Amino acid sequence: MAGPQCCSNPPILSPSYGVDCAEKLGGLNVYAAGSPNSKLAIVLVSDVFGYRAPNLRKLGEKVAAAGFFVVVPNFFYDDPFVYDNNRPLAVWLEDHGTDKGFEDAKSIINALKEKGYSAIGAAGFCWGGKVVTELAKSDFVQAAVLLHPSFVALDDIEGVKVPMAVLGAEIDEYSPLELLKQFEEILAAKTEIDSYVKIFPKAEHSWTVRYNVEDEEAVKRAEEAHNNMIDWFSKHVK
Numbered sequence: 162m163a164g165p166q167c168c169s170n171p172p173i174l175s176p177s178y179g180v181d182c183a184e185k186l187g188g189l190n191v192y193a194a195g196s197p198n199s200k201l202a203i204v205l206v207s208d209v210f211g212y213r214a215p216n217l218r219k220l221g222e223k224v225a226a227a228g229f230f231v232v233v234p235n236f237f238y239d240d241p242f243v244y245d246n247n248r249p250l251a252v253w254l255e256d257h258g259t260d261k262g263f264e265d266a267k268s269i270i271n272a273l274k275e276k277g278y279s280a281i282g283a284a285g286f287c288w289g290g291k292v293v294t295e296l297a298k299s300d301f302v303q304a305a306v307l308l309h310p311s312f313v314a315l316d317d318i319e320g321v322k323v324p325m326a327v328l329g330a331e332i333d334e335y336s337p338l339e340l341l342k343q344f345e346e347i348l349a350a351k352t353e354i355d356s357y358v359k360i361f362p363k364a365e366h367s368w369t370v371r372y373n374v375e376d377e378e379a380v381k382r383a384e385e386a387h388n389n390m391i392d393w394f395s396k397h398v399k
Contacts, residue, residue: 181235186234186269186272187234187271188268189234189235189238189268190235191232192221193233194230194231195226196225196230197230200278200280201229201278201279201282201399202273202280202281203230203284203398204232204233204234204266204269204270204273204302205224205231205233205283205289206234206262206266206284206285206286206288206290207233207289208288208289208367208371209288210241210371211235211242212233213241214370214371216370216371217233217286223387223391224394227391229394232273234265234266236262236292237257242257257288259288259292259295259312262291263291263295266283266293266295267301270283270296270301270302281303282302282303282306282393282394282398283297283301283304283305283306284305284307284308285305286308286367286370287308287311287335289310290310290311291313293306294313294318297321297323297325298317298320298322299322302323303323304324304394304397305323305324306328306389306394307325307326307328308328308386309329309333309335309369310335313336315340315343315344315347318347321348324393324396324397325348325354326357326358326393327345327359328369328386328390329341329358329359329361330361330365330366331362331363331365332366333364333365333366334366336366341358341360345357359389361382361386364382368383369383
């Protein structure tokens with residue numbers, strides 16, 4: 162899983178972009194956007210580059226503008242992946258497995274419920290896709306979105322119990338077309354829950370958060386996926 166696609170076009174992490182929530186949530190620092198008076202919350206689970214990525218925070222603001230309180234948690238405890246030869250991704254993942262991410266995500270969601278949020282959705286990007294899939298196997302969230310997920314297997318999708326949208330890339334080492342089509346077949350057989358799988362032509366892994374902001378076509382693809390995600394949450398998190 163440590164191929165070049167996973168780490169291509171890394172973001173420039175900017176601690177000065179936005180303000181982290183002064184109060185920890187579920188034991189983790191979070192970047193928050195939107196009115197805390199909303200009773201609808203969305204948790205964005207980052208890729209390996211963590212919660213300080215500017216494009217991810219901007220997306221959080223975009224989701225918040227649709228009427229949600231959005232949190233982007235610091236799942237890696239200020240130790241995001243850095244693409245160098247001293248600490249390969251496989252080594253970094255030993256310290257930041259998705260199983261730990263799932264436990265932290267549950268703590269975040271429980272904290273949101275304690276604060277009175279009546280409905281919660283979650284979206285996962287790459288690494289975060291596995292975490293959100295685990296959440297979707299239970300009643301932790303009301304809806305889920307996977308965006309170019311990594312580490313998600315067929316049996317994971319078979320366990321999904323809540324409405325799920327999968328936004329995949331045509332060119333993706335981690336969720337190739339064949340796998341995405343199998344996801345689609347499994348979800349379609351679950352007639353009790355709403356779901357869909359959408360494949361974006363010409364898109365590559367990580368295209369929704371690590372796109373070139375100066376590439377008009379790339380920006381357009383990313384914005385389409387963002388809008389699909391927001392529409393899904395507006396439909397199911399209410």
